[in-house]
Amino acid sequence: MSVDSSAIDESDFDNLLDEGIIDLAETDEADKRDQSKTDVSKIILAVNRFKDICTITSPDINKSKLGFMPNVERNEIMYGLKGITMITSPVIQEIMEHRPYASLADFVQKVNKRIVNRAKVVNLIKAGCFNAIEGKSVREILQDYILSTADQKSRLTMQNANMLIDFGLLPPELAEEQKCFKVTKELRKYRDDSESYYMMGDTVDRDYVLSKAEIEAIQLPNGRVVEAIDSARWDAYVYNGCKVRTTAYIKAHEAELLERLNNHLFMDDWNKYGAGDEKRWELDALNYYKSQSPLWDILPQIPVEIDLVSDIQEGAIDGFFNIKGKRVPKMHLYTLVGTVLNKNTTKGTVTVQAPDGIIVLKLYRDLFSFYSNETNGPSFFEKGTHLLITGISRGSVFIPKVYKNMNRKSLVKINITPNGRVTFENKVEEEV
DSSP states (O other): OTTTTTOOSTTTHHHHHHTTSOOTTTSOHHHHHTOOSOOHHHHHHHHHHHTTTSEEEOOOTTTOOSSOEEETTTTEEEOOGGGSTTOOHHHHHHHHHTOOOSSHHHHHHHSOTTTSOHHHHHHHHHTTTTHHHHOSOHHHHHHHHHHHHSOOOSSOOGGGHHHHHHTTOSOGGGHHHHHHHHHHHHHTTSBOTTSOEEEOOTTSOHHHHHHHSOOEEEEOTTSOEEEEEEHHHHIIIIIHHHHHHHHHHHHHTHHHHHHHHHHHHHHHHHHHHSOSOHHHHHHHHHSSOSSOOGGGGGGGGOSSOOOOGGGOOTTOEEEEEEETTEEEEEEOOEEEEEEEEEEETTTTEEEEEETTEEEEEEOOHHHHHHHHOSTTSSOTTSTTOEEEEEEEEETTEEEEOOOGGGOOOSEEEEEEOTTSOEEEEOOOOOOO
């Protein structure tokens, strides 16, 4: 797992040797030092091999290293930082240099924000890195972090007027004032060099301006003639009146508006960084479901019998076909449900997490291209996509396959609605 996550490099190689995580008798040092690309699929498959014989624990911001760390006494393997999405070697170096951390707030204060930016901190939280030092759930930690970094206002001024308008927080009786603010905001994007005029840019509501001011033709220093309005007259006779009425309303309702605005600002960030549930966060950060797959819950809604990975037997047959006098084995087809974790376009493979294990799909080039192509609908191979898969086992891979008389596709997308209902989506009529 350490090798596949590119965890063995110049900065941590000696530590990994000292702790017995790697053995040079089995591997070549130069190859390990040159690891530069995390192989997500190999990490996932390695985790899957170990999960039934030991515990894979969440990474710890104070203890985890680049690689995966075994604890023989407790029969555990701690997830390595290099296996977390977006967490690169410079980020890990920054994390290690400033240890220990007393809390998430202490971490944020110590690290260089240009290296460990907001999105990276979010992924560290989703991976469970701060669970130990915070003593809270991932959801609580993520909420606290987003609240601490959201653009929260302590008071309202006219600088916030357009923000209040954008969030729909001003009442209908100020509709005229809201229109005025929007048009003025656009006008101020188009000033002449002397700032004596607002020019009529393409995004300005011409009809509204005509109802309030006279449009005249002016000549710019470069000789170009444009339509414009006198900026001083517009501000004095149009904008300032709207400003006075809006200011009075904001002052009278500041406490209520401030609370509602801050809630909107928090929710904007939450929807960006906290979308989904804890299972989705595991998938985003660790590239697999560490806890139980959500597909267990939807199995009763699947209209066909579903097999488990543990049921698959390579070479199983259901009798024979008679083709031109020859007996041809009829391969037994298995039907699985799984979530896409990773794809390899070069190899034409897709790593999928079924409820009880990991499988690797292998598709022929044309079929892989069709299902991953977005010109005929969303790709079926994006991380997090749920699939209904029918096919056969061959060696270390699973080959999607159906027989013509089955009236079924080998790959069907499973959509799960917010209330837990299941729908199915086909992408192409396959030829087998």
